[in-house]
Amino acid sequence: MSTLSFRNVWVEYGNQVVLERINLEITSGTFLSIVGPSGAGKSTFLRLILGQEKPSQGAVLLDGEPFPAEPGPDRGIVFQRYSVFPHLTVLGNVLLGYELAASPFTSRLFGTARNEAVEKSRALIEAVGLGPHSDKYPSALSGGMQQRLAIAQALAKQPRVLLLDEPFGALDPGTRAQMHALIKPLWREHKMTIVMVTHDIKEAFGLATRLIALDRPRKDPQAPERFGARITYDLDLTRDSAVPVLGFIRASVQAAQ
Amino acid sequence: MPRAMNVVPNRGSRMLLALLPFLLIALIYVVGSAQRRADNPDDKLLPPVSEMVATSKRLATEPDRRSGDYVLWSDTAASLQRLALGLGIAAVIGLVLGLAIGLLPIAGAGFGTLVAVLSMIPPMAVLPVLFIVFGLGELSKVVLIIIGVTPTLVRDLSLEVQNMPREQLIKAQTLGGSTWQVAIRVVLPQIMPRLIQGLRLMIGPAFLFLISAEAIASDVGLGYRIFLVRRYLSMDVILPYVVWITLLAYVLDYALVWFGQRAFPWAYAQGGR
Numbered sequence: 001m002s003t004l005s006f007r008n009v010w011v012e013y014g015n016q017v018v019l020e021r022i023n024l025e026i027t028s029g030t031f032l033s034i035v036g037p038s039g040a041g042k043s044t045f046l047r048l049i050l051g052q053e054k055p056s057q058g059a060v061l062l063d064g065e066p067f068p069a070e071p072g073p074d075r076g077i078v079f080q081r082y083s084v085f086p087h088l089t090v091l092g093n094v095l096l097g098y099e100l101a102a103s104p105f106t107s108r109l110f111g112t113a114r115n116e117a118v119e120k121s122r123a124l125i126e127a128v129g130l131g132p133h134s135d136k137y138p139s140a141l142s143g144g145m146q147q148r149l150a151i152a153q154a155l156a157k158q159p160r161v162l163l164l165d166e167p168f169g170a171l172d173p174g175t176r177a178q179m180h181a182l183i184k185p186l187w188r189e190h191k192m193t194i195v196m197v198t199h200d201i202k203e204a205f206g207l208a209t210r211l212i213a214l215d216r217p218r219k220d221p222q223a224p225e226r227f228g229a230r231i232t233y234d235l236d237l238t239r240d241s242a243v244p245v246l247g248f249i250r251a252s253v254q255a256a257q
Numbered sequence: 258m259p260r261a262m263n264v265v266p267n268r269g270s271r272m273l274l275a276l277l278p279f280l281l282i283a284l285i286y287v288v289g290s291a292q293r294r295a296d297n298p299d300d301k302l303l304p305p306v307s308e309m310v311a312t313s314k315r316l317a318t319e320p321d322r323r324s325g326d327y328v329l330w331s332d333t334a335a336s337l338q339r340l341a342l343g344l345g346i347a348a349v350i351g352l353v354l355g356l357a358i359g360l361l362p363i364a365g366a367g368f369g370t371l372v373a374v375l376s377m378i379p380p381m382a383v384l385p386v387l388f389i390v391f392g393l394g395e396l397s398k399v400v401l402i403i404i405g406v407t408p409t410l411v412r413d414l415s416l417e418v419q420n421m422p423r424e425q426l427i428k429a430q431t432l433g434g435s436t437w438q439v440a441i442r443v444v445l446p447q448i449m450p451r452l453i454q455g456l457r458l459m460i461g462p463a464f465l466f467l468i469s470a471e472a473i474a475s476d477v478g479l480g481y482r483i484f485l486v487r488r489y490l491s492m493d494v495i496l497p498y499v500v501w502i503t504l505l506a507y508v509l510d511y512a513l514v515w516f517g518q519r520a521f522p523w524a525y526a527q528g529g530r
Binding site: 050052070071072073075076077079081082083084085086087088096097099100101104105107137138139140150153154156157159 | 422424428430435438446523526
């Protein structure tokens with residue numbers, strides 16, 4: 001069981017406090033949604049887990065150990081855009097993860113090793129429904145298909161934590177619904193922890209098992225940068241009690257699944 | 258009546274329109290040449306086309322009486338070799354330095370300003386230095402092209418690397434890529450189309466440096482020939498040579514486009530990054 005812990009984390013840029021006093025334990029297998037207004041530090045929160053950003057105070061721990069302060073293969077990510085490599089085909093994009101792991105110098109595989117990796121890649125591509133498109137370049141794919149590819153690519157590394165930074169924000173509602181139907185079974189099957197930042201409240205409640213809201217509870221009109229965002233709501237969505245937000249009906253979501 | 262900006266010529270008329278200015282220039286030349294000949298049968302400034310064709314034929318098919326070379330071809334081979342060496346080495350240096358400066362903050366801090374300053378040195382101003390240091394042989398001509406072309410390529414490519422979406426570099430790291438792997442599998446392939454573009458734009462300056470160096474000190478080459486026969490006012494050699502150089506540059510440009518489209522189809526696809 002891998003647990004992601006935030007111990008009294010502060011993030012400050014000079015005078016500006018972005019996040020303050022974040023204390024959080026995310027147990028393995030959680031699907032965590034993060035919501036909050038723009039500028040509340042959602043992306044900063046994600047970058048902390050990614051290792052792209054260091055806390056000014058406190059520590060972020062994976063299984064009780066601090067992890068290296070740079071992105072690594074144990075934490076996968078899907079961004080809103082630019083997650084896939086335009087110079088590689090769909091197959092090449094997924095294959096790259098295996099190639100980087102197996103061949104430190106040339107980063108290319110040959111013979112049986114390559115065939116095995118291609119086999120595994122094709123299985124992942126099938127799993128996200130891109131089977132017929134595996135020889136296309138990303139520029140020939142729609143936005144939704146590119147995001148599917150980005151997910152397949154991240155899954156190839158079997159990350160312990162998968163980070164989703166508004167992954168479906170640029171998609172139309174129909175495609176978004178398809179992506180929701182895709183991600184939930186993948187999450188169950190691969191038994192990973194998912195941390196998803198989103199602006200879509202319905203999506204946040206519909207997919208996640210836990211939801212946190214970030215906001216700035218204290219405001220100083222003279223110095224708006226003085227107080228950072230905290231966790232203002234922390235909701236367990238696995239309980240069967242009603243969740244009192246915006247009249248959202250969980251039953252209908254469960255029925256839909 | 259549609260607006261002028263909405264009138265799109267079809268394929269046939271497009272080719273006709275492209276050809277028209279060339280025909281016009283040729284016509285003006287022929288008329289001007291005939292006019293001057295009529296006034297002065299010894300006119301050397303605008304030789305008639307027939308004379309230029311005869312001279313070109315002689316240069317291309319008859320061995321030179323003194324050296325036994327086919328002058329046009331030996332000049333072309335010498336110049337193209339210098340050009341290819343210069344552009345090739347400049348491309349390699351440009352790729353390596355551009356990639357390093359764009360991708361590694363340490364290299365950027367160390368070399369970025371240096372390259373920015375070096376690129377401001379007028380290459381022609383250091384030509385005497387090159388002749389003194391590298392002698393009058395092939396090396397100084399190749400080095401002049403390298404010095405003239407490389408800084409621009411380095412700056413262009415390092416900017417291209419820096420303009421790559423950060424997301425891609427982070428994604429590559431989450432796939433387990435080391436700095437080296439990210440450089441050769443993610444960054445390098447993506448700046449190759451930009452390198453092709455950079456080389457296309459640099460063909461002109463490269464020829465400029467080549468012909469300048471050949472004009473000053475050489476014994477074979479397209480630039481050398483032009484400046485040699487200038488003493489005899491041999492416009493019947495100079496004009497065909499200029500046309501030939503232009504044609505070479507144009508074909509080179511076209512070849513680079515052709516190669517880029519074959520080698521990097523993703524970069525030319527609709528909506529590529």
